[in-house]
Amino acid sequence: MSAQQERTFIALKPDAVQRNLVGEVIRRFEAKGFKLVGLKLVKPSVETAEEHYAEHKGKGFYKGLVDFITSGPVVAMVWQGKGVVASARKLIGATNPLTSEPGTIRGDLAVDVGRNVIHGSDSTDSAQREISLWFKEGEIADWTPVSNAWVY
Numbered sequence: 295m296s297a298q299q300e301r302t303f304i305a306l307k308p309d310a311v312q313r314n315l316v317g318e319v320i321r322r323f324e325a326k327g328f329k330l331v332g333l334k335l336v337k338p339s340v341e342t343a344e345e346h347y348a349e350h351k352g353k354g355f356y357k358g359l360v361d362f363i364t365s366g367p368v369v370a371m372v373w374q375g376k377g378v379v380a381s382a383r384k385l386i387g388a389t390n391p392l393t394s395e396p397g398t399i400r401g402d403l404a405v406d407v408g409r410n411v412i413h414g415s416d417s418t419d420s421a422q423r424e425i426s427l428w429f430k431e432g433e434i435a436d437w438t439p440v441s442n443a444w445v446y
């Protein structure tokens with residue numbers, strides 16, 4: 295796999311959909327230079343949400359988190375590009391939007407830790423796990439830009 299083929303899983307949470315922030319967030323990823331290779335609107339099942347956030351099982355916020363993420367449609371996406379996993383986390387900002395830097399998605403667009411607009415995989419291993427949890431193989435389409443010469 296070349297560096298440019300690294301992939302991450304991004305989900306716009308139900309608050310992002312309700313607040314009409316879908317275009318704004320996608321714009322930031324496109325403008326950065328990453329490539330959209332998977333995209334769908336889904337209302338997650340409790341099973342998917344629980345598996346997605348399995349690392350947080352047993353924590354005080356777990357049930358509220360699963361309830362929130364299953365409360366309405368989310369925009370599930372796969373983005374591809376060099377260093378996309380770590381870079382997406384930087385674009386997204388810290389978990390608590392009150393401490394996320396201005397200029398980040400959460401820093402610019404959110405206030406509450408339980409309504410922080412977006413999820414991004416925290417490692418390449420998590421990305422692989424989450425992409426296969428949310429997407430079937432045929433739902434991801436790599437494509438070749440007419441020219442990448444001004445990004446890479």
Ligand code: RTP
Binds near residue numbers: 389409410413414415
């Ligand atoms: P995410 O997984 O959603 O991308 O967020 P993250 O990596 O920045 O943060 P993580 O520690 O994985 O937490 C997952 C989500 O749980 C909610 N949370 N609430 N009340 C709390 O103290 C608390 N801590 C975490 C947040 O919505 C967070 O995005």
Ligand code: MG
Binds near residue numbers: 414416
């Ligand atoms: Mg996380």
